[in-house]
Amino acid sequence: GESVGLHLPTLSVQEGDNSIINCAYSNSASDYFIWYKQESGKGPQFIIDIRSNMDKRQGQRVTVLLNKTVKHLSLQIAATQPGDSAVYFCAENKDGGNQFYFGTGTSLTVIP
């Protein structure tokens, strides 16, 4: 079946270092990808998105890279801060449609 998966369930980084969170997807027809951050007790919060006609997109301290050849997505967080500690999810719109599938998430812990 189709799936969105993450390579690492947990990640610990030192404050100030850069973080990289990876995501693999299996549906080559997916054309829109979104990264979300979820803190305990809250709903997922939009971070950044990218469509399949791009391979890189930058926001404030965050960069998303899309490699369609190997169906891989990554989120890079520059100068990670304690407030970045959360669970991060990638989501894809399966078959290029309107239903978004989420992976199981990566828990990021920032060590002060």
Add this chain to the structure above:
Amino acid sequence: GAGVSQTPSNKVTEKGKYVELRCDPISGHTALYWYRQSLGQGPEFLIYFQGTGAADDSGLPNDRFFAVRPEGSVSTLKIQRTERGDSAVYLCASSLTENEKLFFGSGTQLSVL
């Protein structure tokens, strides 16, 4: 408020009871989604509305689950004859239109005893 609002934030019920969960999307957003999230898992798609109609309800687990959006704004997720396995956080999200980024509410924590 400017964000997606969900009520109640917590709901405790007994097995076999009926519950309704409400979602008030961002004003002007035509698309509305319901997801269910179990502890340690990612959100699981349940149903998607475009306007008043359910465009895709393929994620509803069985016929005990039903959702409506009669006026194309507020939506209600209805669960009949609740079971302990229904316990989860139910998340609502809205987007300006189809295939756009989703904005989530804080969810309703449903506990079935």
